[in-house]
Amino acid sequence: MTAVGFCGDWFVLSCEKKLVALHRKKSREPFVFDCSCAEKTPKGLKKDAGSDGGPSEETGSDTVLAFAVSPSGKLAALTDDSKRLVLFECEPSWRCISIRWVVRRCTSLTFSPAEDELLAADKSGDLYSFSVVDPQREGGLQMGHLSMLLAAAVSPDDRFILTADVDEKIRVSHHRSPYNIQSFCLGHQQFVSALQIPPTHPHWLLSGSGDGTVKLWDYESGQCLQSCDLRALEEVPGSDPDKDKNLAVCRLTSSPDGCHVAVLCESVSTVHFFTLGREKRLVPHSRLHLPTRPLDINFDDDGRLWVLLDSGDIPLKMYALRQNSWEHEADHLEVTRVTEALRPHWSTMNASTRATDRFEHLYKVSFDNVSLYLQKKQQRLDEQQKRTKAQKPSGNKRPKTGTSRAEVQTSS
Incomplete structure (x- = not known):
């Protein structure tokens, strides 16, 4: 990854x-x-x-x-x-x-707010806790799902553990007694791939999914406050979004002040920016179109967005908010220093490994058995009608009688 x-x-x-x-x-x-x-x-x-x-x-x-x-x-x-x-x-x-x-x-790691615990979610659906204070102690099982976990988070007040799985569920459990479930955040139509609690909104949760949506939750009650369809934002205004298009959110990140949210989808060269205010709504702000595929994004402590690109020439770009627009900081000293130091290591890494799609195999394949049954039934009816027509006598032929004409002449 x-x-x-x-x-x-x-x-x-x-x-x-x-x-x-x-x-x-x-x-x-x-x-x-x-x-x-x-x-x-x-x-x-x-x-x-x-x-x-x-x-x-x-x-x-x-x-x-x-x-x-x-x-x-x-x-x-x-x-x-x-x-x-x-x-x-x-x-x-x-x-x-x-x-x-x-x-x-x-599949996911997260630290507790007190930084005394490291939580590890795995492919079998289990969440283990590892001590940071005693770094040699083995981990202990905290809780488990029936399906693979993809993301985990801990509430800023350390009361709740939030876990997301491939079966569209987000579970909110009490940290000290994980068997005690506070709520479920239900509404996604595909696997939940990303979780983010905005820094200045500790009671809200942002979730991203393979259904191409970003949802805003009051996670303690499980209430969905808003749902944003990224496919609709990608479409030309006035056209219908392509509901069959796979669009998996692979990164949700918030600025340190919690006012800006950046969303990255797998295999898409666009970064979506949203603003998050106190009115409990995500407001689409702008879109950043990149020349090559971005591998990951993240905000630094100064609220600038760093974009890692799948490119050997320019692997890093930085964007800062200037007059309500995200502008490229082309000659920033920090980017230049990091890029030059990164280049020797970046050149030795396999490009095909860097660009691997992580979520493509997680989409559920649906089968419409009713349509298939009706189609086969119609085929049988059509074949039956053809056989019936082939067996019917032609209308120009006389029906056969019990005595032939030759027999009548002989008898006379």
């Missing part, structure tokens, strides 16, 4: 098998963590390594599957295809604190 984050003044990128941290303000030595060179699985865990039916640790690809930064920016974590869970300290300097092991491959 290719992802972008910020740890204070550090620009952090996870891509393929590496995590790379680059300082934005000063010319400092980059920090690079290569999962393929990391600690291997202890012998005692080899039996559990293939418990999910996938390849064992020996055949793991070491590809980074999930990455997270703590709210203060002092900690970071990643998990990879070899089932490692790696915890980092970013301040005063980068160092690896611990390497632990998860039971099954993870």
Whole structure:
């Protein structure tokens, strides 16, 4: 998974098998963590390594599957295809604190607001809790869904855990007693792929889905406050949106002041901007059309949007809000410094791996059995009518009688 984050003044990128941290303000030595060179699985865990039916640790690809930064920016974590869970300290300097092991491959990581806990959601639908205070302690099972988890978040007051799965559900559970469910946020028509709690609106939740919509929730009550169809925003004004078009939200990110929201969809070269006010509504602001496919987006501490592009020439762009318009900061010193430091590492990463679609295989295939039955029934009726017509005698032929003409002449 290719992802972008910020740890204070550090620009952090996870891509393929590496995590790379680059300082934005000063010319400092980059920090690079290569999962393929990391600690291997202890012998005692080899039996559990293939418990999910996938390849064992020996055949793991070491590809980074999930990455997270703590709210203060002092900690970071990643998990990879070899089932490692790696915890980092970013301040005063980068160092690896611990390497632990998860039971099954993870899909999402998130820190608690107090930064004493790291939550890992996995493909089997389970959510595990790992201690940050005791970085060597094994994780404990917190809760589980019946289907694969794709995203997780913790409310700013640390009361609730929010989890989203491939069966369109968002569950809101009490953090200290996860078996106690506060509410469900139901309304998406496809898998829920992204969750975001705006920084200045702690009681609201933004969710993105494979159905091409972004929804705003009061998550404690489960009430949907608004739904925005991104396909309608992509269409020409006055035309009907294409309901059959797959459009999966892969990133939801909010500015530090919570007033601006940026949305990125998989395999689309457009970033959607919204404004979020106190009137409980997302208001479409503008669209940013990019020359190449964006891999990830994120706001820094100053409210500027960084865009990582699938391009070897210009991998990074920065956009700042100027007079109510998002303008490209072409010659910004921070972007220049980070780009130059990133280039040697970016050139060694596989472009095909960077651009992999993560959600395409999660769409549910529907079968219309009634239409198929009616079609086959009509075919049978048509064939039956053809056979009936073929068996009927022609209207010009005389019907046969019991005595032939030759027999009549002979008898006379």
